[in-house]
Amino acid sequence: MSKNISALSFRKGIEQNYFEQMVAAAEASGTAETPETVQRLADEYLVGDAITLGAVSAYDFLKTENAGKKVHLCNGSACLVARTQHGLHDTFARHFADDEIGHICCLGRCHEGGAFQYQGRNYSGQSADTIANLCQGGPADDSDTYRTGSLLPEPILTAPFPGIDAYYAPFRQLIAGGDRDALFEELKLSKLRGRGGAGFPLSFKWQSCREAAATPKYIVCNADEGDPGAYIDKYLMEHRPHSVLYGMMVAGWFAGAETGVLYIRHEYPDSVRIVREAIEALHGAGLLGDNILGSGFSFRLKVVKGAGAYICGEETALLASLEGARPEVRVRPPFPTVEGLFRKPTIVNNVETFANIPHIVAHGGAAYAAIGTPDSTGPKLVSLDSNFATPGCYEVAMGTPLATVVNELGGGFRLPVKAIQIGGPLGGIVPVSHIDSLTVDFESFKKAGFLLGHAGVVAIPADFPMIEYIEHLFQFTADESCGKCFPCRLGSVRGQELTAKARTDAGYRIDPALMRDLLHTMQSTSLCALGGGVPLPIQNALQYFKDELQPYFAADL
Ligand SMILES: Cc1cc2nc3c(=O)[nH]c(=O)nc-3n(C[C@H](O)[C@H](O)[C@H](O)COP(=O)(O)O)c2cc1C
Ligand code: SF4
DSSP states (O other), X not given: OHHHHHHHHHHHTTTXXXXXXXHHHHHHHSOSOSHHHHHHHHHHHTOOHHHHHHHHTTSTTTSGXXXXXOEEEEOSHHHXXXXXXXXXXXXHHTTSOGGGEEEESOOSOTTTTOEEEETTEEEESSOHHHHHHHHTTOOOOOOOOOEEEEOSSSOSTTOOOOOHHHHTHHHHHHHHHOXXXXXXXXXXXXXXXXXXXXXXXXXXXXXXXXXXXXXXXXXXXXXXXXXXXOOHHHHHHHHOHHHHXXXXXXXXXXXXXXXXXXXXXXXXXXXXXXXXXXXXXXXXXXXXXXSGGGSSOOBEEEEEEOOSOGGGGSHHHHHHXXXXXXOOOOOSSSOTTTSOGGGXXXXXXXXXXXXXXXXXXXXXXXXXXXXXXXXXXXXXXXXXXXTBSSOEEEEEETTOBHHIIXXXXXXXXXXXXXXXXXXXXXXXXEEGGGGGGOBSSHHHHHHTTOOOTTOEEEEEETTSOHHHHHHHHHHHHHHHOOSSSHHHHHHHHHHHHHHHHHHHOXXXXXXXXXXXXXXXXXXXXXXXXXXXXXXXXXXXXXXXXXXXXXXXXXXXX
16 A cells, blocks of 8 residues: 555655645645545545544654644753753743643754744744743844854865865766766765664765666655754754765766755744755755756756654655655565665765765765774764753764764753763663764674764753653653554553552552563564664663662562
């Protein structure tokens, strides 16, 4: 059935894609989940109304329950541990009815430890004046400023942008007479690995799509950065958008694709605007369109705005979303490089991954691989939340001591901290005692039983109850599960119930065997790394914060 939906969606192509029609309907009337809208969309796209309803009901910002909401407060992990959510809610409760206040996860203002969205714009939650002004219909400052910097002698991802002409000079040379085999050799030499979490080798992925026979092919940029604590992709899109677009254009030239799509999350309205402006500028410079600069290479870029579903960061769910299907994870193989968007060969890479490509094209793979460690090459951006003294988004070479990031870039913690969670809700919980033994690279984290992931960092204060943090992780998974497989769909809810009960009912203790069994089942039988990944930080917490958690359990942990 889902192959039929892909084929029906392909008829209208990416320009009139089904998902965008759903989003447009919700923007016009507050929800796409009404019988009239569902029927109209289903008729237009020849997709059944049950399929359409299944799709729209999966997104926070298409659902009926969102229709009356006037303001959305960030409830991500960084805002949770900053303990600002209740205060913010109380402030808004003075201006809005309770059912007009919704939640959103996460706005990528983790450096502020409190944020909200109002009439499609994001604001800091720190200023009571901002809120009062807005509620009285006045103007308010929505700027998002944070520290940035690089420890590299010559910054790559944070390097100043020299203007389109200079920046795209190597790209112009590439499409004028470049050799794809030679580029493949450089990509292999660079040993660049994906930055979206899994660290998959880029050259292998690109070559697989290049070799796929079917056409057309697509390049998709995964800009759904949903990990609370991460604002790395947001930084790149809002401050270095051309690095990302350049990377996608090279991918298109290499693999033989003529269309690139950036799937940018709803929660980042500025990223959507700035990337669209950058695409316009490229058109103006003649670097997008048909037969670019007479090279024979044609390429177009399109931005699609998400609608509030964390699972759309998982690449197959993202592709299903773009097709207007319910964003459920698809079984692999076939991999997207063979059967991706509309079941056509597709390269899906993370924003930060694409942003590394201009440097490789300009300076070669060996120069790139000289940065970092032998197996984790190149630079990495890390983002630090508001519990650091100097939060921000910083560039380091892979292999940099984590202590350097925490103490030098982050300036240490601004309050006593017991652990950091790095890599989002599926990343490890690292006790502060382990910070000195880790370096920022895939291997160091994996060897120590953690996960680098996308490298957004949330510092958990010493007085923040670990049982509450575990409950938050289960709750997040329950809220965001695509529901396709039982271990995740049911296990996350059961986990949330167990921890909530132990936390609030003095007479109840969790059976540790039951918890271990639950975590093992989720880890070993979930289809994707949402249900399969969340047990890792919970196991870290149970291991390193045993004494604190023991009172909530009925037997020895
Ligand atoms: C639950 C889940 C959420 C994910 N979220 C993101 C995301 O927000 N951004 C991202 O680039 N990759 C995310 N990924 C990883 C993607 O599935 C995919 O591996 C990635 O986009 C590939 O790009 P890369 O090779 O450049 O890392 C997620 C994976 C899972 C299982
Ligand atoms: S693990 Fe969760 S999110 Fe992943 S496929 Fe299963 S239900 Fe969907």
